[in-house]
Amino acid sequence: xxxxxxxxxxxxxxxxxxxxxxxxxxxxxxxxxxxxxxxxxxxxxxxxxxxxxxxxxxxxxxxxxxxxxxxxxxxxxxxxxxxxxxxxxxxxxxxxxxxxxxxxxxxxxxxxxxxxxxxxxxxxxxxxxxxxxxxxxxxxxxxxxxxxxxxxxxxxxxxxxxxxxxxxxxxxxxxxxxxxxxxxxxxxxxxxxxxxxxxxxxxxxxxxxxxxxxxxxxxxxxxxxxxxxxxxxxxxxxxxxxxxxxxxxxxxxxxxxxxxxxxxxxxxxxxxxxxxxxxxxxxxxxxxxxxxxxxxxxxxxxxxxxxxxxxxxxxxxxxxxxxxxxxxxxxxxxxxxxxxxxxxxxxxxxxxxxxxxxxxxxxxxxxxxxxxxxxxxxxxxxxxxxxxxxxxxxxxxxxxxxxxxxxxxxxxxxxxxxxxxxxxxxxxxxxxxxxxxxxxxxxxxxxxxxxxxxxxxxxxxxxxxxxxxxxxxxxxxxxxxxxxxxxxxxxxxxxxxxxxxxxxxxxxxxxxxxxxxxxxxxxxxxxxxxxxxxx
Amino acid sequence: xxxxxxxxxxxxxxxxxxxxxxxxxxxxxxxxxxxxxxxxxxxxxxxxxxxxxxxxxxxxxxxxxxxxxxxxxxxxxxxxxxxxxxxxxxxxxxxxxxxxxxxxxxxxxxxxxxxxxxxxxxxxxxxxxxxxxxxxxxxxxxxxxxxxxxxxxxxxxxxxxxxxxxxxxxxxxxxxxxxxxxxxxxxxxxxxxxxxxxxxxxxxxxxxxxxxxxxxxxxxxxxxxxxxxxxxxxxxxxxxxxxxxxxxxxxxxxxxxxxxxxxxxxxxxxxxxxxxxxxxxxxxxxxxxxxxxxxxxxxxxxxxxxxxxxxxxxxxxxxxxxxxxxxxxxxxxxxxxxxxxxxxxxxxxxxxxxxxxxxxxxxxxxxxxxxxxxxxxxxxxxxxxxxxxxxxxxxxxxxxxxxxxxxxxxxxxxxxxxx
Numbered sequence: 001x002x003x004x005x006x007x008x009x010x011x012x013x014x015x016x017x018x019x020x021x022x023x024x025x026x027x028x029x030x031x032x033x034x035x036x037x038x039x040x041x042x043x044x045x046x047x048x049x050x051x052x053x054x055x056x057x058x059x060x061x062x063x064x065x066x067x068x069x070x071x072x073x074x075x076x077x078x079x080x081x082x083x084x085x086x087x088x089x090x091x092x093x094x095x096x097x098x099x100x101x102x103x104x105x106x107x108x109x110x111x112x113x114x115x116x117x118x119x120x121x122x123x124x125x126x127x128x129x130x131x132x133x134x135x136x137x138x139x140x141x142x143x144x145x146x147x148x149x150x151x152x153x154x155x156x157x158x159x160x161x162x163x164x165x166x167x168x169x170x171x172x173x174x175x176x177x178x179x180x181x182x183x184x185x186x187x188x189x190x191x192x193x194x195x196x197x198x199x200x201x202x203x204x205x206x207x208x209x210x211x212x213x214x215x216x217x218x219x220x221x222x223x224x225x226x227x228x229x230x231x232x233x234x235x236x237x238x239x240x241x242x243x244x245x246x247x248x249x250x251x252x253x254x255x256x257x258x259x260x261x262x263x264x265x266x267x268x269x270x271x272x273x274x275x276x277x278x279x280x281x282x283x284x285x286x287x288x289x290x291x292x293x294x295x296x297x298x299x300x301x302x303x304x305x306x307x308x309x310x311x312x313x314x315x316x317x318x319x320x321x322x323x324x325x326x327x328x329x330x331x332x333x334x335x336x337x338x339x340x341x342x343x344x345x346x347x348x349x350x351x352x353x354x355x356x357x358x359x360x361x362x363x364x365x366x367x368x369x370x371x372x373x374x375x376x377x378x379x380x381x382x383x384x385x386x387x388x389x390x391x392x393x394x395x396x397x398x399x400x401x402x403x404x405x406x407x408x409x410x411x412x413x414x415x416x417x418x419x420x421x422x423x424x425x426x427x428x429x430x431x432x433x434x435x436x437x438x439x440x441x442x443x444x445x446x447x448x449x450x451x452x453x454x455x456x457x458x459x460x461x462x463x464x465x466x467x468x469x470x471x472x473x474x475x476x477x478x479x480x481x482x483x484x485x486x487x488x489x490x491x492x493x494x495x496x497x498x499x500x501x502x503x504x505x506x507x508x509x510x511x512x513x514x515x516x517x518x519x520x521x522x523x524x525x526x527x528x529x530x531x532x533x534x535x
Numbered sequence: 536x537x538x539x540x541x542x543x544x545x546x547x548x549x550x551x552x553x554x555x556x557x558x559x560x561x562x563x564x565x566x567x568x569x570x571x572x573x574x575x576x577x578x579x580x581x582x583x584x585x586x587x588x589x590x591x592x593x594x595x596x597x598x599x600x601x602x603x604x605x606x607x608x609x610x611x612x613x614x615x616x617x618x619x620x621x622x623x624x625x626x627x628x629x630x631x632x633x634x635x636x637x638x639x640x641x642x643x644x645x646x647x648x649x650x651x652x653x654x655x656x657x658x659x660x661x662x663x664x665x666x667x668x669x670x671x672x673x674x675x676x677x678x679x680x681x682x683x684x685x686x687x688x689x690x691x692x693x694x695x696x697x698x699x700x701x702x703x704x705x706x707x708x709x710x711x712x713x714x715x716x717x718x719x720x721x722x723x724x725x726x727x728x729x730x731x732x733x734x735x736x737x738x739x740x741x742x743x744x745x746x747x748x749x750x751x752x753x754x755x756x757x758x759x760x761x762x763x764x765x766x767x768x769x770x771x772x773x774x775x776x777x778x779x780x781x782x783x784x785x786x787x788x789x790x791x792x793x794x795x796x797x798x799x800x801x802x803x804x805x806x807x808x809x810x811x812x813x814x815x816x817x818x819x820x821x822x823x824x825x826x827x828x829x830x831x832x833x834x835x836x837x838x839x840x841x842x843x844x845x846x847x848x849x850x851x852x853x854x855x856x857x858x859x860x861x862x863x864x865x866x867x868x869x870x871x872x873x874x875x876x877x878x879x880x881x882x883x884x885x886x887x888x889x890x891x892x893x894x895x896x897x898x899x900x901x902x903x904x905x906x907x908x909x910x911x912x913x914x915x916x917x918x919x920x921x922x923x924x925x926x927x928x929x930x931x932x933x934x935x936x937x938x939x940x941x942x943x944x945x946x947x948x949x950x951x952x953x954x
Binding site: 001002003004005006007009010011013014033034035036037038039040041042044045048049050051052056057058059060061062064065076079083094095096099100124125126127129 | 552553554555556557558559560561579580581582584585586588589590599601602603604605606607608610611617620621623624627628644645647648649676677678679681886903904905906907908909911912
């Protein structure tokens with residue numbers, strides 16, 4: 001048993017719904033009680049979908065439990081098949097139905113639907129979560145649709161360069177984009193365009209927008225692009241094992257990763273590396289000029305970004321990408337990196353280790369919030385959960401990963417991947433900081449009559465409620481440090497320090513004072529501590 | 536004792552099939568705000584946690600006063616362990632939140648199916664934490680309750696703790712917005728009803744008393760079990776329509792006044808100016824709503840009183856009035872006020888019902904959030920029903936605000952033009 005207040009991921013059947021709802025011609029019959037229909041609103045409200053997800057719920061009630069719930073399942077399946085005429089049927093159960101063991105998948109298989117592909121989803125609700133459910137569903141669906149095409153054991157791997165012999169352009173599949181993923185719609189467009197520019201066609205995009213028949217064309221591509229490892233990882237490795245299909249391992253988020261991705265794909269497809277993907281004498285690869293991020297980051301205005309302390313938390317794919325961009329492409333200092341994706345914890349740990357950090361692998365948002373408070377970052381890159389935590393802590397934040405809020409599904413074109421994705425990232429990460437700087441300026445000029453006391457722009461109407469304002473307006477410890485107190489002059493000096501580092505300075509100074517056995521912290525002690533910590 | 540439907544109403548359409556409603560856990564979203572010293576701990580699955588956070592719509596502005604003890608595989612393997620685990624979590628929670636005075640253990644679909652006895656658990660936990668906190672339990676499971684029925688369960692859990700008193704008093708039952716409650720209590724006091732108390736109270740520990748002197752007035756139509764339990768404790772149910780709209784709110788207050796033998800002239804003297812002002816405020820909204828066709832899908836259990844208000848006071852035409860379940864006794868006064876021929880439906884087969892919606896092409900559909908955008912995309916204006924349980928809509932003074940909730944989608948559609 002585990003205490004959860006808010007959760008990063010839904011149950012695994014919601015992952016299955018994401019696959020079904022992303023596709024055309026697929027229907028999902030879910031054996032579940034009535035409350036479980038809430039999941040529809042994730043799609044219709046957060047994604048603003050204009051149609052209901054293709055899901056039929058059996059909505060069994062307590063009174064059905066005494067009778068024959070299996071009959072109810074069969075009736076629901078028969079109705080759904082007749083009403084929606086799906087090209088492929090997913091059958092599964094939610095947490096409660098798992099307990100009553102009606103085996104809806106087996107029931108469906110025995111109903112005589114002829115050629116209709118039926119996928120029996122067994123998604124253990126008490127041990128797995130949403131992303132795992134999405135990955136498993138995607139894999140099971142493709143596997144069952146490709147059954148007839150499985151090459152006999154011993155068949156040599158197809159040559160990824162066979163496009164040359166066949167006299168056509170090379171083609172790849174983009175695997176993993178779904179509804180309720182982070183900017184998937186725009187990433188697909190960006191990557192399709194990016195690959196087109198290098199003479200690479202896209203064969204199948206899936207699951208987003210695909211029909212079952214499209215999934216059957218997957219093996220016709222020369223390689224797979226694993227766009228979102230959380231969703232497509234399981235499938236990509238199966239396709240590699242069973243069909244010998246090569247697969248990319250780099251997710252093209254950020255300049256470096258986009259270049260690495262393109263180079264890797266050229267290698268996989270035996271394409272000659274074009275000049276613009278080769279590093280010049282100055283170490284600059286001409287292709288990166290297609291994005292404004294490198295120049296914006298080099299421009300003098302960005303000097304103030306140097307060494308900004310940033311805390312990163314999200315799904316593994318976006319968190320790892322963000323850490324690389326933050327450190328190498330924006331010159332930030334990454335002070336925390338973590339993910340709730342336990343399935344990809346190893347990758348996150350490796351990325352953190354490279355930064356000299358220990359990764360935070362947790363799905364407890366309070367632990368994440370505590371880690372943020374402890375790291376005292378100037379910017380948080382996280383999910384909607386961290387946006388709220390950061391708001392409470394008074395720290396600027398940009399959202400980089402699911403879970404989403406409706407505002408993370410923007411009307412405009414706002415990919416994360418490729419060159420335009422890098423532009424979007426520059427803007428969306430730097431703007432909260434600019435506003436942070438504005439807060440600083442407001443702090444500096446707060447004695448000018450134009451600024452009324454307590455004026456804050458984007459951080460809300462007043463100081464964060466959860467952090468009781470200390471005498472100098474920062475978040476003072478709830479109980480004064482034992483045997484320590486700040487002299488009025490020390491407090492006054494502390495008040496001159498920009499608000500976003502003041503909490504950290506207070507904490508450090510108190511630690512220093514305790515270490516030195518000081519009882520009173522005056523301005524001298526503050527400067528001593530400053531010198532001590534800046535060694 | 537079922538009263539038959541008003542003879543002018545055709546028999547309700549009874550359907551069974553897929554229901555598109557929230558489960559009773561959803562009511563935690565407003566109950567925890569009403570009683571800030573209470574904590575609601577759902578004993579359930581990740582789905583339960585995800586439901587509440589999704590239904591709440593916005594996430595995390597504070598550490599919430601509700602949470603989920605998520606059952607894991609090991610808890611399913613052995614119930615003894617599940618009980619130990621629950622005790623451990625509760626101890627951890629109470630250590631973290633020492634300000635909590637009442638802890639509701641809320642049963643869910645999985646806890647009901649595995650027959651985890653939360654009543655026993657509450658007893659045990661009361662022995663462990665007695666003095667610091669009271670532990671209660673009820674079920675919000677989707678196999679037994681829909682949406683607003685969760686509040687009915689939570690209130691019933693409180694009833695045994697209510698002290699007995701024979702004092703003459705008016706007991707208003709059902710969560711109201713604080714401001715609305717203050718207003719209504721103020722009006723009752725002006726009518727000369729001195730002692731007015733509420734369930735749920737604002738502090739979970741300050742439960743009102745109940746007994747033979749208690750006149751029970753329901754502010755919400757979905758509290759059947761609570762009403763029965765209070766009647767068993769000696770309270771007398773005041774029969775009235777529910778306090779939505781000018782007419783319903785007036786009748787509701789007048790019924791309470793009659794129960795306290797307040798002379799009708801006194802009621803008229805106080806309420807007539809309010810009624811007049813309420814009607815004046817409604818008039819412009821009636822312009823927007825009159826003659827427009829309304830279809831209510833079953834969801835919050837408020838559908839019948841709302842249909843009565845929107846047809847009688849706002850001039851809307853009722854195409855179909857769905858309700859998750861029909862409690863004829865608690866709805867008798869409402870049903871009597873519905874226009875002749877109103878088609879009710881009880882239960883749901885969502886696909887069939889949507890087919891009827893598409894065929895009827897109503898001007899406004901009241902429905903849950905899962906259906907709103909799809910219907911909008913098909914060209915029909917919608918009002919999502921969950922807003923109705925979060926907004927201050929009770930009372931004569933709020934009648935125009937209530938009408939505004941339905942007029943706005945129509946006005947918005949009319950205001951938009953592209954091309």
